[in-house]
Amino acid sequence: MANLPFSYSIRRSPRVSRMRITVTPDKIEVVAPPKVAEALLHQFVNDKQQWILQARQKVAGNNRPAAFPLPATYGEGTPIPYRGGQYPLRLVRYPNKRVKISFNGELTAQIPAHLPPEAHSAALKPALVAWLKQQARQHVGQALERHTATQQLIPQSVLIKTQKSRWGSCGIHNDININWLLIMAPPEVLEYVVVHELCHIQIRNHSAQFWALVAEHLPGYQSQRQWLKQQGGELLRYGFGLMG
Known part of the structure; x- marks a missing residue:
């Protein structure tokens, strides 16, 4: 933690099933299930430091017009702006017929199992728009x-x-x-x-x-x-x- 070019806080939550990182203009926060070892959390942050630096730069507006970068495609790991933060999109394959978006500390898209990877972006965009409007x-x-x-x-x-x-x-x-x-x-x-x-x-x-x-x-x-x-x-x- 001391060797990284930023500081961060750790919050334990029984509502999350896996580790996630949230970057806002005010802080960098790691949210994790209660039983995840602290050493594993620090390693997770270390592995993600390049993404954290990029996300921090985007939300701070230090590299305009990167505050809201428009991705070429939408898929696994694409940062989505939501409620002042940037959340990397997580894809999960499900046997459903259409894309379903949810947020529980992390932004998840359930992708129909039959949908080929090259069709993900086109399916994700309208689903994200509909979900964001509902939110x-x-x-x-x-x-x-x-x-x-x-x-x-x-x-x-x-x-x-x-x-x-x-x-x-x-x-x-x-x-x-x-x-x-x-x-x-x-x-x-x-x-x-x-x-x-x-x-x-x-x-x-x-x-x-x-x-x-x-x-x-x-x-x-x-x-x-x-x-x-x-x-x-x-x-x-x-x-x-x-x-x-």
């Missing part, structure tokens, strides 16, 4: 639950949409649209966009009064707004490349 719907709903009760900011409807140049919008009838690509941004960024659009239910402009209302819900919203200014373009590029 966006879930996490947007959770953010709404946290903020709608305050000052009765209740939308008429909420849609998760593909938007080419906007992260969210609030219509004249209080219908809110949220861009599903935000599920790949840090959680607080998605929450900021939800709060932003909710506040437009009460104040339709971007006056000082509007920003004061946003700050009542999210006192540190400025950093989330800045993240979108700095990283949003790359995230849009990645998302539309994934759908292409």
Whole structure:
């Protein structure tokens, strides 16, 4: 651990069945089942150090436009941006008829056993898009639950949409649209966009009064707004490349 060019933490979890590494802008974390020997964990990190360095560089934005690198193909080990981290995709062959994506500390794709390797990428892309949209719907709903009760900011409807140049919008009838690509941004960024659009239910402009209302819900919203200014373009590029 001391000889590596980075530090990392170890977290034991009975919910995971195998070791995994999560890289975010704030930390490098190794998550492992409770009974895995610590020496084995350190060896695992040592073996993965090149991937860790690359992932850390991507999430930190030190090698733009590598914060959201668009892979040539999707398969085993492809890093997928999700909730502010980069998760290497793990493929598992199953006797099912279509690709199924799941996340339990690691991002797993169940691939139909009959599907040849050369067909994996084409099958994975639409499955990832569908799964990410479903996750966006879930996490947007959770953010709404946290903020709608305050000052009765209740939308008429909420849609998760593909938007080419906007992260969210609030219509004249209080219908809110949220861009599903935000599920790949840090959680607080998605929450900021939800709060932003909710506040437009009460104040339709971007006056000082509007920003004061946003700050009542999210006192540190400025950093989330800045993240979108700095990283949003790359995230849009990645998302539309994934759908292409």
